[in-house]
Every structure is written in structure tokens, then in C-alpha cells.
Amino acid sequence: MRVRKPRSRALTAAVAALVLLVTGCSGGQTRDDRTIRLRFQSLAWQKESVDANKELVEEWNAAHPDIQVEYVQGNWDSVHDQLLTSFEGGEAPDIIHDASDDLADFAYGGYLADLSELLPERLRSDIPEQSWETTTFGDGIYGVPFLQEPRVLIANKKILESSGVRVPTAVKPWSWAEFRQVTKDLTAKMGEGKYGIAWPLKEPVSVTLNLGLSAGGRLFHRGDDGKVTIDFTEGDAVVPGTIHDQVDVDGSASRGTLGMGGSDSLPGLFGGKYAMVPLGFSYRQQIVQQAPEGFEWTVLPAPAGPGGPVQGVSPQTLSVSEDSAHQKEAVQFIDFMLRPPNMVRLAKGDWMLPTGMRALKDPALHTQKDGWATGAALAGDLRPAPAQSVRGYPEWKDKVATPAYQEYYSGAIDEDELRKRLVEDGNLVLARYQR
Structure with a gap:
């Protein structure tokens, strides 16, 4: 219709x-x-x-x-x-x-x-x-989709290379399980008060859903009648479960960054407090402009599930x-x-x-400098964000999902309560838009 x-x-x-x-x-x-x-x-x-x-x-x-x-x-x-x-x-x-x-x-x-x-x-x-x-x-x-950005890991190159962990590539990224273990190893080597990863999750919903595609998560499911409902499956639990365990079980992720925006986490990255920060590809410009002299950094692909480094984007x-x-x-x-x-x-x-295939072939977007080549290598695995065509998504995100994920990541609620809020409360919101 x-x-x-x-x-x-x-x-x-x-x-x-x-x-x-x-x-x-x-x-x-x-x-x-x-x-x-x-x-x-x-x-x-x-x-x-x-x-x-x-x-x-x-x-x-x-x-x-x-x-x-x-x-x-x-x-x-x-x-x-x-x-x-x-x-x-x-x-x-x-x-x-x-x-x-x-x-x-x-x-x-x-x-x-x-x-x-x-x-x-x-x-x-x-x-x-x-x-x-x-x-x-x-x-x-x-609309005409014209610009897009994968979420990548911006890493302190010296910390990463001195740790001895395997450095991932776009062809062979870390699995989510390997990623969790790497952050534990990095934290142990870095010393007290330092962390293998910082998750700036002031806006946690799009990060969680888009990275969740790599583990088979979709959350939103459209029926034969065209109506969308929410279901929290095993695949939907992988990414939020990893983040939760890094913060609340392993102590390999900084609790203090959960309420931060991406830019807020950069001083800690520059100062060696965090080995890595997951950020949108465009944050590289701020790093080039703000990083102190001598700071060495590299761009790594985000962790991937069985289907490869697939992730959702909203161009x-x-x-x-x-x-x-x-x-x-x-x-x-x-x-x-x-x-x-x-x-x-x-x-x-x-x-x-x-997004254009001819533009993406431009040599300027495939240089190793500033991580352009890593991003370009991920372009073929970008998919529509799970909530792309869902009516009522903004209200669900603001009123249901954002507080639920924030409380889960901070340890205030468990996975069962997270599932209940996302599914039960979420479906009540979406139903109002699909009558």
C-alpha cells in the first residue's frame, strides 16, 4: 500500500x-x-x-x-x-x-x-x-540515502600492540566472546584504574541494536499483516550481555563512561585510561584534531557474530x-x-x-591514513538498522528502551527485567501506531 x-x-x-x-x-x-x-x-x-x-x-x-x-x-x-x-x-x-x-x-x-x-x-x-x-x-x-558510518573500535595503538593480543582485521574481526576476553586481558595488563574498553552509552539504543545484527539480533519482527512486534531472542541478548558483563562482571569496561557521549570519552582514550572506545566512523576527525602530540591510534572493525561483521546503519x-x-x-x-x-x-x-558505489571506489577513501581503508572494507556489510521502518520507534526508544538499557548496563536490573520492559512495554507503545 x-x-x-x-x-x-x-x-x-x-x-x-x-x-x-x-x-x-x-x-x-x-x-x-x-x-x-x-x-x-x-x-x-x-x-x-x-x-x-x-x-x-x-x-x-x-x-x-x-x-x-x-x-x-x-x-x-x-x-x-x-x-x-x-x-x-x-x-x-x-x-x-x-x-x-x-x-x-x-x-x-x-x-x-x-x-x-x-x-x-x-x-x-x-x-x-x-x-x-x-x-x-x-x-x-x-529519501535518498547518501552518507553512512559503521561503528568501529578506536584503539590506543601502543597499548594494543604491547599487550600481545590478536589484532583484528575487517576480514577476521574478533568474535563477541573473543572481544570480551581481549578486554579482560588488556585490563589486567594496564593496571589499576584502567580499562580495556570504554562504552560511552548516553544514547544506548542505536548502538545496541545496530551491533546486534552481527549476532543475529533483530528485536523487531514484521508479521504477515504488516504489523511490527518486539521479541527478545538469544541473538538479541549477545551484545547487551557482553557490555553488561564487561561492566558488571569482569570490570574490564569503565562504569563511569556509561552516561557519556562519544566525545566525552576521548580524553580518557588519549590519556591511556581506556585501551579502546567503540565510536562512529566520523569521530576520527575529532581524534585528528584533539589528540595530543605523539598519540598513536588505529581503527579496528567492531566484533562480529557468525554472519560476519554485519551491522545496522541509518544513513x-x-x-x-x-x-x-x-x-x-x-x-x-x-x-x-x-x-x-x-x-x-x-x-x-x-x-x-x-552510499554510492562509484563514489565509494574513490582512492581517497581507501588510504590507510586515519583508518579510511578499514571503514571502506566494512561498507559491504552495512545493513538497514533494525528499527528503520518501525512507526513509533522514537517514542519506544525514548520512553522504554533507553532507560531499560541504561539500567541493565549499570547493573540495576537483570536480563529478565530488560526483556520484559523491551517486549511488554515496547509492544504496548508500537500497538498505538499500528491500529
């Missing part, structure tokens, strides 16, 4: 369109000079990334005087609520930068344009089907507002932004990997 716009949204859009005709002050409109003006809201935040996005907008505007794009700066921390408000108010940007795991409610709510018939074949064929699955809801495509996406008066032109701009050379520029600016 194709996602349809609710009747109330259509009325909201009609009122907004009438207001815009009267005021003539919104993006996506054709002004008196016949120039089409589009607003592009970008969530780029690192300087290199912001510069790359703004340069591409300038290049487009110089080559397309009849279709001008205005760069609008957004913010990852508030984008969901900000977009919802702008959609309801009829003032959404024409071109929307977001992440694929944030799109489901917007797509099913009728806020995003179905791009199925608008996307050029070049773009469709260049991005693998597994990436398109992250932005497909019902029969429609509601960054570019979507078009359903209310945009110029959807075709908005897609033309997206196609320009995501030409292979431009996609490489965006990937390098964000220190991430492109």
Missing part, C-alpha cells in the same frame, strides 16, 4: 499555500522574476562538512540562475521536533537533510514526497538496494517536502549534490562513507 497524506494534512497544506500566495515569502515559490527559489536545510555541523555543503550550493546557484537554492542551517539535536512543527505550519524546507531512522513517521504521516517517479536512473542504480531499503516505506521512497538522507511547489527541481538539486565526485566531497567533509 502506498503511503497517503491524511486529510487533515491536506487541509493544513491548502491553508499554508493560500497564506504563501498572499505573502509571497516562502521558499519553493516562483517570485516575480520567474526564478524558482528552494530552501535546503542542512544538518552539517563539522566545519569541513558545512564548507562542502555551502560550496556545492554556490556551484549549483552559479550554474542554475533560474533555480536558486538557499542554504538553511539545521541542528541534529532538535531536528525531529523542528521538522514536525514546520510541517504542521506549512513552512517546511523544500529539501530536507535528516537520517533514515527519523523518516518513518514523517513518511507515513504524509509530510514527505514520494520520490519513486522523480529520481533519475543514474542515482537509483548507483546506490545499492540495501541502502534504498532504509528510505522505503510502503511502496514509496521518501543520512535528503528528502523533499510533500508541500514543496517544485519537487522536480528539488530532486534535480539532490541529483547534483550526489554526483559521485560531490558525494566524495560530502563524505570526506563528514568523515563518513558514501
